[in-house]
Amino acid sequence: MSTKFYDALARAGSALIAEIKPSSPKVGPLLATTSVAAVAREYQMAGAPCLSVTTGAWHGGNLAMISEMARTGLPVLRKDFITSKRHLEDTRDAGASAALLTCTLLRKADVIRLAQDALAMQLTPFVEVASAAELDGLKLPDGAILAINNRDIRSKETDDGGIETGRALYAAARSVHDGLLISASGLLVPEDVKIAKVIGFDGYLVGTALLSGPHSPFETACRFIEAANTKIEAAE
Ligand SMILES: O=P(O)(O)OC[C@@H](O)[C@@H](O)c1c[nH]c2ccccc12
Numbered sequence: 593m594s595t596k597f598y599d600a601l602a603r604a605g606s607a608l609i610a611e612i613k614p615s616s617p618k619v620g621p622l623l624a625t626t627s628v629a630a631v632a633r634e635y636q637m638a639g640a641p642c643l644s645v646t647t648g649a650w651h652g653g654n655l656a657m658i659s660e661m662a663r664t665g666l667p668v669l670r671k672d673f674i675t676s677k678r679h680l681e682d683t684r685d686a687g688a689s690a691a692l693l694t695c696t697l698l699r700k701a702d703v704i705r706l707a708q709d710a711l712a713m714q715l716t717p718f719v720e721v722a723s724a725a726e727l728d729g730l731k732l733p734d735g736a737i738l739a740i741n742n743r744d745i746r747s748k749e750t751d752d753g754g755i756e757t758g759r760a761l762y763a764a765a766r767s768v769h770d771g772l773l774i775s776a777s778g779l780l781v782p783e784d785v786k787i788a789k790v791i792g793f794d795g796y797l798v799g800t801a802l803l804s805g806p807h808s809p810f811e812t813a814c815r816f817i818e819a820a821n822t823k824i825e826a827a828e
Contacts, residue, residue, distance in 0.1 A: 595715065601737070602794075606820040609643070612661065635664075638813035653672075679691075690715060693710075693719045693720070695727075711735050711736070718774075722745065740773070774795040777799070780800075782815045782818065
């Protein structure tokens with residue numbers, strides 16, 4: 593099953609999903625001196641093939657941000673606690689190309705049913721797991737993206753991030769899923785993306801780190817994309 597978000601990511605040499613998160617529970621407001629539309633354009637100029645946005649209230653987000661970002665022409669992932677077909681319809685109507693389904697929140701049977709519903713609406717299901725138990729027996733439909741979340745969303749992003757969950761669950765994730773496999777969340781520096789690439793991930797989702805720190809979102813995204821493009825033969 594072919595969908596816009598999946599295809600853009602599969603085609604990209606530098607598979608960075610650049611996220612806008614208006615506010616981080618750990619760092620605080622992240623868009624104080626800029627706007628959603630301006631940051632989306634910066635990510636696009638840096639060469640990101642896909643965008644993501646957290647639309648939940650605890651990230652200071654809202655649904656209207658999706659269409660502001662979709663105006664770039666890039667496919668947009670909606671990150672929120674989506675638990676029903678109605679939420680998927682709202683996601684599609686807001687202009688998104690992909691929808692987050694969080695295994696930490698949903699039963700496996702519901703994840704699979706919602707992933708199929710999403711595909712029927714031309715939305716890419718972006719299914720996130722954070723533990724071996726969530727992966728066990730998870731058989732996603734063709735066209736779904738599987739992401740390993742490096743953060744525990746139950747601790748509301750107050751952890752320090754890192755790539756350890758991705759490293760620990762990589763082999764198990766590959767054994768249950770034939771499609772794209774993404775390392776999501778907690779990637780703090782371009783070096784983390786290089787490590788994720790060496791582990792074998794097909795793509796990387798970065799939010800907070802692109803919007804915090806000393807450089808513009810454009811410059812920071814360029815650095816992460818350069819890391820995503822690094823040839824890794826020598827490291828293997
Ligand atoms: O800012 P980070 O560490 O790069 O992480 C982004 C993102 O994955 C995170 O915000 C997230 C992961 N799962 C979610 C579920 C809902 C909302 C947001 C999320």
